[in-house]
Amino acid sequence: MGLGNIRRSRGYAYEHGLVERFNTLKGWHARRLGGSSTGLPDIVAVNNEQGILLTIEAKSGTSDILYVPQDQIERCIVVTNMFAIYPIRHIVFAFKFMSKKRFRRKNATVYEQRKLVEYYKVADTLSSLKPLPIVKCTYDGKTFAMLDGETVELNLLDLAMPFQRSNNHDVKKKK
Numbered sequence: 001m002g003l004g005n006i007r008r009s010r011g012y013a014y015e016h017g018l019v020e021r022f023n024t025l026k027g028w029h030a031r032r033l034g035g036s037s038t039g040l041p042d043i044v045a046v047n048n049e050q051g052i053l054l055t056i057e058a059k060s061g062t063s064d065i066l067y068v069p070q071d072q073i074e075r076c077i078v079v080t081n082m083f084a085i086y087p088i089r090h091i092v093f094a095f096k097f098m099s100k101k102r103f104r105r106k107n108a109t110v111y112e113q114r115k116l117v118e119y120y121k122v123a124d125t126l127s128s129l130k131p132l133p134i135v136k137c138t139y140d141g142k143t144f145a146m147l148d149g150e151t152v153e154l155n156l157l158d159l160a161m162p163f164q165r166s167n168n169h170d171v172k173k174k175k
Contacts, residue, residue: 013060060098120164
């Protein structure tokens with residue numbers, strides 16, 4: 001299996017796992033939408049009882065940095081705006097840093113064990129930016145906006161997903 005296929009299957013597995021986590025919760029319904037080929041977000045999750053819509057872009061990888069390109073941010077904004085009937089709507093970037101870190105050493109690919117970490121970042125503030133930046137998330141959970149060769153810290157808030165136990169920022173709160 002080529003590296004591209006490995007990355008694609010890892011991404012699919014992460015998206016599938018997130019959908020499963022939502023769909024085991026009372027009141028939540030989530031679906032994978034097909035990602036980049038469809039021009040739609042990776043995942044849409046709704047809670048119709050609580051009036052919550054989440055458009056989710058999911059990224060997983062073995063490096064210390066994961067990126068969300070502008071076109072993927074744009075498609076989340078478009079879908080979020082389409083469903084204005086939901087009083088609580090969030091654009092969410094889900095980042096999963098795998099427990100094996102991949103890097104190159106002497107022309108060879110080497111893997112090193114580390115803690116698996118996931119971050120869920122609220123990206124609602126990006127919808128007011130023109131042009132949209134590329135968003136970068138680091139293994140320690142810091143987020144940055146990259147535009148025209150410049151990188152600035154973005155400080156996207158963490159979002160408590162309904163399938164997590166204790167967190168800083170609850171899905172139900174609107175910033």
